[in-house]
Amino acid sequence: MSTQPLSGSELEDIKLMAQKHFWPHAKPAGDISEETGLKTITKGEGIWLYDENDQPWYDTTSCLWLVNLGHGRTDIADAAYAQMKEVSFTPMGSFSPPTAKLSAKIASYSPDKDSRVFFVSGGAEANETAIKMARKYHINNGESSRYKVISRRNSYHGATYATMSMGGGTRPPYEFEPLMPGSVKIANYDSYRYGFSTISEEQASEEYAKDLERAILGHNPSTVSAFIAEPISTATGIHVPNKAYFQMIREICDKYGVLMISDEVITGFGRTGSWFAIEQWDVTPDIITFAKACTSGYLPIGGAIATKKISDAFIGDESKTFTHLMTFGGNPASTAAGVKTLEIMEDEHVVENSKQMGDYLMSKLEELYKYDIVGHVRGGKGLLNAVEIVKNKDSKEPYPNLAKKLGPLYNKYKMIGLPSPIGIQLAPPITVNKNEIDDLVERTENVIKDL
Ligand SMILES: Cc1ncc(COP(=O)(O)O)c(C=O)c1O
The missing domain is CATH 3.90.1150.10 (Aspartate Aminotransferase, domain 1)
Structure with missing residues (x-):
């Protein structure tokens, strides 16, 4: 099935509708002029x-x-279409074959092959899920005092309230203050200008990692739940941390019982030449978040991948259950598109x-x-x-x-x-x-x- 490009009065009508009624994300509304507009x-x-x-x-x-x-790519579209014709949504307390298949496939590409995947519909939801998961993990382990989330200044983790609080979000975020209680910021990695008056990347990377330790100590370790970072932050200009950085970060998180979350919403699924970027630092985070490229953007998807150690803490009596629900998480059409996307990635x-x-x-x-x-x-x-x-x-x-x-x-x-x-x-x-x-x-x- 092919569609004809719009033309003539039909195109003009569409543009008028956009000009008058469409509210674009993070752009001024109503401008569809060629020079500056949509x-x-x-x-x-x-x-x-x-x-x-x-x-x-x-x-x-x-x-x-x-x-x-x-x-x-018609093959991804066909996979979603075929699934929609079988069943487009399954009720709570059930799952569909592509949803199970995609969770297993994603686990097989993750650093911990026994991981479990919690599906949502996008990157911000994935990060919200990860920080709630971290909090509940600590509660299940008898450490309910841990709620603070440490993140790096000017990162981007999404535009919802909590994710904006962890990153630049909608800049400048102070317009939307007060932010999420317990959001703590440390320095972000800069491989060009460095920071802390250091003169080499080696020195700088050590200081960047130590900044996490300083923040944990300064905020009372028994109140800190998680640290979140993108392996390579696009928001701050694609600085690639050196080998030592994330290994030090992992050690510091372990030392203080803080969960490490790798936000792979951009870097996941091959973007950096590996399935997930963080594996290139030989580090296993506790939770990896993903979205975007899991379906190559053909349908909305997102998720949090928890290692076995984390997900096992949610098994047991009912009080341990992760009572967190997003309607479209793991829907059959999106996961069918995801399975097809990953099959294509393997085959090609x-x-x-x-x-x-x-x-x-x-x-x-x-x-x-x-x-x-x-x-x-x-x-x-x-x-x-x-x-x-x-x-x-x-x-x-x-x-x-x-x-x-x-x-x-x-x-x-x-x-x-x-x-x-x-x-x-x-x-x-x-x-x-x-x-x-x-x-x-x-x-x-x-x-x-x-x-
Ligand atoms: C690193 C990172 N995390 C999270 C998000 C938020 O994803 P979404 O826009 O799907 O909510 C983005 C979006 O670009 C991102 O780049």
Whole structure:
């Protein structure tokens, strides 16, 4: 079944409806002008998104880091459709075959193969679930005083109240104060400017990890429930921590009985060249959260993967049960799309492709250091990269008003993505090939030349 692109008065009507009634996320409503406004996207195929004039745009960030298998995959759509025709929803106290199958598949890719998966509908719900799970874990173990959640400044864990309290959320979050009680912040990892007046990444990474210990001690360890971090934070500009960092974090969490949560909403399912990013630090978190790419973005999904140690604490008398419910969590259509997505990833060796193409992209991006304004090229783990643009390479002074300048240049070079205040972020579908990487680097270089 194919659909015709909209045209003529039908297209005009759609645009008027959007202008008048559609409330976009995190953008001003009502602006559908070509220069600054919302685009009308009518179709997608592979790395390409097509606008109302059938013009192809390069999807430089897999939309919001989720369409990992590219656009227009009828096999994922068919799997969801087939499941919807069998049964589209199952009642409480039951489960459907794809839901069971997806939980087993996800466990098999997790660091702890005996994990259990609690399904929800998105990333924020996944993180809310994880922090409630951590709290209840401690209650079940007789430590009900543990409720505080430590997170890293300017991370992003979602836009709901609790997740916003743990990260930048909707910036600036203080507009929405008071935040969740017990939200404690520590420094985030910066592989370019470092912190704590350190002069090498090695020193800095140790200080970043020690900042967690300082926070736990400063807040009374017996009140601290969990620490949450993205293995590679996209919100703070894709700084890749060194080998020691997460290993130290794991040791500190163990020392004080604090649960470690790895937010893999972006990094999960192959984005960084492994099924989950945290495995590249040889660390097993207590809980991993995921969403987006589990269905390659074709249907909403999310979840919290708990190790056996954590999930076993919920088994026993009724008081131990995790009384937490999200209506759409684990629904058959989404999980069928998830199973298909993971089967495709296995059959087409997509995780390996992410690693190989990621290495290739990184090597091409490093050639951009020849430009005076290219301060730092980050990535090297799969297809999650950033090119930081600066005013002055020696002083690392930020480039002024960058996001505003990048917007029109993205339009000029037909790139759909997320122009950011630090520079250019690249995360194409992980099925991308070498020619398509060359094309992406050429567009990126054109933007840099124009700047
Ligand atoms: C690391 C991370 N965690 C959580 C979320 C929230 O996910 P959602 O928008 O599905 O609620 C996001 C969204 O981009 C994210 O990047």
